[in-house]
Amino acid sequence: MDPCPPPALERNWEHLGDGPAGLIADCVLARDVADYVRFRAVCSSWRRCSADPRVQDGLDRRFHPWQWTMLCEELAVPDRRSFLNTSTGECVQVDIPELDDHKLLASTPEGLLVLVHKRQRATVHLLNPLTRLLTELPPLTTLLPPEDHDKLSEDNVYFDWQFTAWGSGIANDDSTVVLCFNKLCMIGMAKPGDDSWNLLAYRRDGMTTPLMFAGRFYYVNISGVMVLEMGADKLPQLKVAAKLSMHVSLIADSVHLMNNCGELMLVHRWRGRQIAQNKSGWGYDAYRVDLDSRTVFPVKSLGGCAVFMGLHCSLSVPLDVFPSGSLSADTIYLGFDLRERSIYNARAYHLTNGSVERSCNLVPQPHTLVDCLALSNTVQQ
Numbered sequence: 001m002d003p004c005p006p007p008a009l010e011r012n013w014e015h016l017g018d019g020p021a022g023l024i025a026d027c028v029l030a031r032d033v034a035d036y037v038r039f040r041a042v043c044s045s046w047r048r049c050s051a052d053p054r055v056q057d058g059l060d061r062r063f064h065p066w067q068w069t070m071l072c073e074e075l076a077v078p079d080r081r082s083f084l085n086t087s088t089g090e091c092v093q094v095d096i097p098e099l100d101d102h103k104l105l106a107s108t109p110e111g112l113l114v115l116v117h118k119r120q121r122a123t124v125h126l127l128n129p130l131t132r133l134l135t136e137l138p139p140l141t142t143l144l145p146p147e148d149h150d151k152l153s154e155d156n157v158y159f160d161w162q163f164t165a166w167g168s169g170i171a172n173d174d175s176t177v178v179l180c181f182n183k184l185c186m187i188g189m190a191k192p193g194d195d196s197w198n199l200l201a202y203r204r205d206g207m208t209t210p211l212m213f214a215g216r217f218y219y220v221n222i223s224g225v226m227v228l229e230m231g232a233d234k235l236p237q238l239k240v241a242a243k244l245s246m247h248v249s250l251i252a253d254s255v256h257l258m259n260n261c262g263e264l265m266l267v268h269r270w271r272g273r274q275i276a277q278n279k280s281g282w283g284y285d286a287y288r289v290d291l292d293s294r295t296v297f298p299v300k301s302l303g304g305c306a307v308f309m310g311l312h313c314s315l316s317v318p319l320d321v322f323p324s325g326s327l328s329a330d331t332i333y334l335g336f337d338l339r340e341r342s343i344y345n346a347r348a349y350h351l352t353n354g355s356v357e358r359s360c361n362l363v364p365q366p367h368t369l370v371d372c373l374a375l376s377n378t379v380q381q
Contacts (some may be wrong), residue, residue: 069376225289
C-alpha cells in the first residue's frame with residue numbers, strides 16, 4: 001500500500017509580501033474600487049501595501065465608483081442605500097450616515113454623490129459612497145448673487161426643485177468640479193480648496209437635460225448641442241458642438257442627452273397623435289451625436305442596450321449582465337416623473353417598431369427590475 005502523501009504546505013497569504021500584494025492591489029483597483037475596498041479589508045499587511053482611498057485626492061478617478069449606480073428604494077433605511085454595478089449586475093448595500101444631515105442633489109457620472117447640508121444649505125460636498133471620502137466644495141453663497149441667498153433658506157419650499165444638480169461632474173482636467181443647476185440656468189466651476197465658484201449663466205430654452213460626458217458638460221438649446229469649453233488661459237464659454245437636424249418645440253418637446261454605454265446620444269421626446277400602437281401620443285426619436293462632423297443623425301438602435309430615461313437623468317445598461325428576458329434591447333424605459341408614465345401607464349418604448357409597452361397597475365410598483373431602475377432615474381420633488 002502506498003504511503004499517505006505528505007500534507008500540502010499551507011500558504012500564509014497575509015505574508016504575501018508588499019511587492020506581490022501591491023501589484024495585486026493595483027490590478028484589483030483598475031477593475032473596480034469596490035473590490036479594492038474588500039481587498040484592503042482582508043488584513044493589516046494588505047492595507048499597508050495599498051493606498052488608503054480615504055486620504056487621496058477626492059477627484060482621483062482611480063478610486064471613483066463609476067460602474068455603480070445608486071438605487072432609489074421607497075422603503076429604504078434612512079442612511080442606507082443599495083448600489084448596482086451596471087457592468088456585472090452585482091448589488092450591495094452601503095451605510096451612508098451623511099444622509100442623516102445632508103440632502104442628495106444628484107449623482108455624477110463618476111458615481112459620486114453631490115450633497116448639501118440640510119440646515120446650512122450653503123455647504124456642498126462630494127461623497128464617494130464606497131470609499132467614504134468626503135470632499136468639501138466652495139459654499140453656494142459664492143455662486144448665487146446676494147439677492148438670491150434666500151433661496152438657500154429652510155423656508156424655501158422649492159429648494160429641491162431649484163437645486164436639482166443632475167448634469168454635474170468632474171471636468172476632463174481631473175481637478176475641476178462642474179456644478180449644474182439647470183432650473184436656475186447656471187453652471188459653477190471650482191476646484192476643491194477654492195474660496196468661490198466661477199459662475200457661467202446659460203439659456204435653457206426649457207427643453208434640455210444636461211449631461212457630463214467624457215469630462216465635458218453638454219446641454220441642448222435652439223442653437224444645437226452645446227459644450228462647455230474651459231481652460232487655464234481662457235474664460236469658460238459655451239459653444240455649438242453639433243447642430244440639430246430636427247425641429248423641436250420649445251413648449252411641448254424635451255431633449256434628453258445620454259451616455260449610451262460610451263456613446264453620446266440624445267432622445268427627442270415629442271407629443272403627437274394617439275394611435276393604436278401608442279395611446280399616450282408621446283414619441284421618442286433617438287439620435288447619435290457625431291462630434292467630429294458636428295451633426296446628429298437618427299438611429300433605430302441603442303446598440304443592443306436598454307436606456308432608462310427620466311425627466312432629469314438617464315442610465316444606459318447592457319443586457320448581458322441581467323437575467324434573460326428581464327430587459328429588452330433597443331428600448332427606452334420611462335421614469336416615473338414623465339407624464340406619459342404617470343397618466344397613461346406608458347412603461348417602455350421599443351425603437352425597432354415604435355410600439356409602446358404599458359405597465360400593469362394591478363400590482364404595487366416598483367416590483368420588477370425595470371421598475372426599480374426606472375424609479376432610480378426619477379427625480380422626486
